[in-house]
Amino acid sequence: MDMLNFKISRRTFLQASAATTAAAAASPKLLKAMEVELGGKDFSPVNYTERKAIPITCHVCNIQDGAMAYVENGRIVKLEGNPEHVSTRGRLCAKGNSGMWYSYDPDRILYPLKRVGKRGEGKWKRITWDEALTEIAQKLDAALKEDPNTIMLKYGRNRSGGVIDRFMNTLGSATVMNHTSVCESSKKIGMEPTWGPDIETPDFANAKYILNFGSNLMEAAYFHNPYSQRLADGMADNKAKLVTFDVRLSNTAGRSDEWIPVFPGTDGAVALALGHVILRDDLQDSDFIETWTNVTVAELKAHYQQFTPEWASKLSGVPVETIERIAREFATTKPATTYTYRGPAKHLYGSYNEKATMMLPIMTGNIEVRGGYCMPRGMGWPQPQPEPPKPAKHSWIADHPDYPLAHHKVSHLTPFWIAEGKQKINVYFSYQDNAVYTNPGSDAVWGKLYRDEKLIPFYVSMSPFMGEETALADIILPDCPYLERWEPESMPNSLWPWLGIRQPVIKSLGESRENRIMMRDIIHKLDPDGKRGMKQYWNFKDGEDYMRQHFDNVPGLKEVGGLDFLKKHGVFPIYGKLDPGTGKIVDKTGREIQPEYGLHKKELSSADMTGAVVEKGGAIVKNGKTIGVQRKGKNYAGFPTKNRIINVRVDEWADFGFNPMPTFKQIPWHKEMKDDEMILTTYKINVHKQSRTAAVKWLAEIMHSNPVWMNTETGKKLGIKTGDLVRVESKVGHMVTKAYVFEGIHPKVVAIPTAFGHWAYGRLAQLKLKSEKGGAWGAQDDPDLNNVWWEDKGVHPNQIIPVVVDPIGGSQGWFDTVVKVTKAGPNDKYGDVQASWDKHVEAYKETMRYAYTGDLHRKMHPEMASWGGPESVRHKEGGGH
Template sequence: MTTDTHTTSGNEAAGSSPTWELSRRDLLRIGAAAGAAVAGLGAIEIARDPQTGVTPEGAGARPVTVPSLCQMCTTACGIVGHVADGRLLRITGNPEDPNSQGSVCAKGVAGPSVLYDPFRMLYPLKRVGERGSGRWRRVSWDEAYDEMATRLKEIRERGKPEEFAFQQGRNRSADIVARFLNAYGTPSHFNHRALCSSNRRAAIATTIGESDWDLGDFENSQYVLNFGSNWAEAHQGHIPVAIRMMRARRKGAKLVTFETRMSNTAALSDEWFCVKPGTDGLIALAMANVICREQLWDKQWLDAWSNYPAAKVAEHVAQYTPAYAEQESGVPAAVIERIAREFAAAAPQCTTICNRGSASHRNGYYNDRAITMLNALVGNMGKVGGWCWHPNSAWDKKALPEPGPVPDKPKAKSVIAEAKDWPLANAFEGKKMKVAEVIYLWIKEGRQKVSALMTYNADTAWSFPEAQLVRSVLKDERLIPFHVCIDVMYSETAHLADLILPWATYLERWDIDSRPPQSLVDYVGLRQPVVEPRGESKDIREIFPELARRIGGGMQTYFPWKTTEDYLEEYFKPVPGGFPRMKATGIWIDPAKKPLYEPHLKRLTPDELDGAEEDTRTGIFYKGKDEKTGGPLAIGVRIAGVPRRGFLTPSRKVEIHSDFVVGAGKDVGREIQPLPVYEPIPSHQRDLPDDHLIMTSYKINVHNAHRTMQSKWLQEISHTNPALLNRATADKLGIADGDWIDVTSFRPDDPAVPGGDGSKVGTLRTRVRLTEGVHPMVLAIAHNAGRSVGGAYATNGKDTADNPGYGEATDRDLDRLWWKGAISVPQNDLLPIYPDPVVGGQSYHDTVVQIRKV
């Protein structure tokens, strides 16, 4: 056994982490030991530090490795925590995860810096000054529970459960959240889907019915058309998609990207075309024009499996010529024609990928319907190497049902949650999109009374459009009399709460989780504590059962288990080996399941057909009652004489033409086009002065939403967000690299949008970075910056206040915060509330701004 040296700096605080100086030989030896530990082979014994008792990375007689799931972003990759003496040393990937396959990104590696952040909230806090004054008193959990239970019990007992609103961010504990809110009886459950993926999901649900996620079989594809998806940096399938995409590239697959900015994904592509924002759908329609006009389609598949004949599709797309697309998008007509031919020639081993770049526009729903239609035209749907999907966007909940008793859904109504002004927001069964960006506007307008608000992992006061409006509503006790914030960090939203509950990080809590299966085989994962919770932090799986018991009124009956582990023991009974197996491996996949290619081809069995009736005109088989419509329930369709399962649309086919969405629009007096169309964005069609640009938003690879900026490791990598401006545009305006500018934003002049009167939203001062890698009409600003509270690392040194909730007042690394004072701006203060009129997805890339050199 060898002994490693330990040196300390003069300002090292008692109890802080030691600085280890190791030789290269020792580093290699430790790395090998850690690798052996991951494989379950044990490790070499290394001496502990004599002062702290903590061993260096990979050390210890038998280092403990704990499989779990990341939550530094929404991808939820499988991870392994390496723990010595109760302290997390490092994080690696879990090779059992079929999605991430043992890989982990920079955000995942940085998990320990969030766990041990000195500015974490570790104790319950109660406000003692005015809201927003930052004055708090540390309280016990009993006092916090009693105050919440008293408030919520009063609301429930007077028969107004909808006046308790629950605002979530990234919720990876959907089972316990739904159980608590349903048991309480409130439908006022707000998610952030409209700020993320609702337009995309609605477009897919319209077309194939059975899923709201496309899963291109990228690894086996030969040609990928990318419309605004930045999978190399920020995507809901980030690492799993990147792994498969790069394998395909090594096998010769071609990647073509249409994007307004030179992202990392664009840089990895064979070809990148810098397009005008919001024109992705028109490019796809022009490609469809070429494919139909030159009969490059799979007409046999299309006529069999589409509800709209090939000839009619060709007639519809004839208006969208490559010349028209060039005029609007800037992509040369000849290029559009060439790529359309290449894409069709690669079929069925070709696919598309798109995300917020195409969907987060006023016309985003139609953009993504057009892109989805391209795949139907060439017959790649469900094929190996093609455009695929899976009916389970998470684990198989039929195979793993939630333990009973499960409460019924609330009977009360919520005006805000129903969001009826947007016909497709909640139109699809099991796919509640809601329209988050209007929540605080509607509360301000009095559309619905809110007596108590609980925010959970949702920093709405920083991350929502018109964040200044959100802050004003949260501060107003007449609009929101009681606000409880549950989060890991002190945030702009916590700053405006009455009670702050310290939430356990994902490294200290339990969860059931999985993501859309990139390998087309669903799986289930376990998030488990790799270390004990710090301070008095708790997870909602502990908070909600106790709160339900104190509220009473029958709520407690839905929480019969004593501990979270008792609940998970019951939940995982169907898994061979049960809960112990899940704790040991972190992941379970049913070995009997195979990749789900072409699920629509499944033959209906004699049992399924028994008692069914066939509509001889459409070939649709009906059996039983559709609970939603009250009419007969479609179970399949006859194709070429064979009864097939089909798609889960009303026609049981791919719905290029959708009567369903037309009807949904009529119900609320809004016209929805039955076919994919290009709707120009009104404010982009005007002749804008040289100093008026279209502001777009983007995320980079080391940050995600509000959680990552408290990581000193990630903040050191990226802590600013200068405005990216094209050099040619800058020359016209006399702006040089590094100049200061004022950016003033405006609401759309559009009656279909709330507050759409063209008025000013706000002004921010920032610096310019000149680049060729952005469209001349665009000003691009990264989303992940501009914190005002949350600790020194999150705020570039601004927030060092003595907050009683911060677990550690000092950290020796504060002396090494070399980026202190670096400029970053909260872009959301500039973004107007701007929902797509059909679905309600936020138009992140359509805001018109004026820039002025300071």
């Protein structure tokens, strides 16, 4: 605007003011629509009428934030945080705010489909639900007669509250595979035998010092919304110091007091060296170690002598003086905590890394204290009765004998095992999964599996979207997105436990059906008169009836209304009210509510102790079950482990030739890297989630391409600058993408974010915007597709990432891939991706050598020379543990 020509008189100003005042007077609700309330209400900007507010639990990602959906004229028009939710305190991230576009995706599948061409050819026929259910029941019937375990179901996200297990147990099949091995299984296995839970809940808001190993918790970590809030509270209100060890300058590292670059996979070595300094300088909490762990201080000091700062510095590149300083700061600043997620765990020996980092709050006594490293708090609910029995036989691929400690399964090796004939599959179901895109090997591995009708004779996908995997199905059952279904929820994402609910905000679009209804209908078609004994386990009218069987008898919730309370509030209990001045939950007096600490020190009652026996070592046993532990004359609940204390020494690991004490194993092929080789790492960004958000319009506009990060010095050495086309080559294939060169990454690392480069998932994800308007499966014309201004959909890296398995925890080694980066050649084109099934098979055979039954296991564990070998371990029938 030309300010010289801009004039406004007092009279003009008063006229404008009067008009505004008159509008407000004519509609008093207009004022309520402005920022005078914290949320929970919303108003139409056109006619100022109040929109219908329905509380839900978000499920764009797996964080399960409390949210509110606003409906106007039968359409979802807005999503925001639920101000009554203790965990997320009225906030919702960008992904959550965009969730309605799952329901209104113009390429959504709206009715059952049957393949009529070759798998992957994209030719479909619309069929009725009865036709789909009849064919599925026929295939299931034949499979059941041969062997129930030839029926397989693999899921990605399973927040069904037990429905999937009920379905497969009803069929008698144990062949259920999850996605945990490509997610966080080695983190879980690093923690579970040590202190019981498979995750931690750090009290960031009250901490004074926070060590973050490889987690991008301010942007993309497991609980980034609730955790980033508490982290901001701690840094702003409590002046907490945040130190991040990471291979790249993530958004969390960039907001830390210190970012310390490390060589990939060496977080555990750094953590062990920090522990060495703490123990060497006698900075540990000896009372906590002696009272609550299964080792003595003397044993710990002797074990940690080998992990010197000099040793760790050579492996990680972190200076000795930095290790010394950080160790002293962490040990002497109370309270303090650590946090990790996938960074340390997604490596060949990720479970060791997780255990090493976890030892820091243990040895300093920062466990279950205000501002410390706390156990998760969750709540449960009963299952509808009766429940089907568990399957009679183990499934080979779901309970793999070579990975007996990987209790969360090793799903990313499934294609190789099926191809080898380790287990026959007759009927394959997938639910909220897209392994053809998200798993290592991607289409070169999983796509090959699904296209082979000898290996997968009949494949049913339960999905609302035509993702890369669903596109290879024989029958597609249209599932409901999360805003159209019922699900129970509880997530330990705060220090206050809660129960939540997902409820339909609008009626299901088209002919889609929610998961529990689809599975009920399949069982009813298979057992219409109940004579097979299956139908009795699916006795409910609809999703709401199923939820009542979950919630109407939960103590505490029952008294305030059960499901009806959750339908109104979305969460139970209501701990207090959101304070507009502080943004925190406060009680009736205005004081911030405080969590309970010291869960392990909760004393057992006299009723608990009646009939109990205190065994040598302090374990309190009642009716054959350890219910607590006696310490210093008091009877405590202790930790939820078998012996109710923290197991620094994990004897179960030693049974299979793994070191039972905290240790580190260098990734062998990282030792042999050449000067022109680097490590490829992948990561998530805050507006995308794996494969599920590329078709969400608001999010795709914010970010739609993914150049490979490269350090400035590395770029100079290779003659590569930002924008150049580069070829990234691994031992299984290569990709061609663009470079982004800057200082924020380790010189020996290149990084590519995932969630880009789709070859399915609808028109927007593929940037095939000129396709026919009415798609073959109910797709609609969408004028917004005419407003797409970007021409780059990115390049997906997973095809060139080989499988790697942590032999303890079962995790995929996402961050272990050695690559060579060069300028693109004359025949290379942006977006080229090539990978070889045969080379992926070689990688699979190589990683199996590190299993406890493999020939490299003893070489990697010379300290376990006295171990008797695989033949000395007795396996349970059909399984490995």
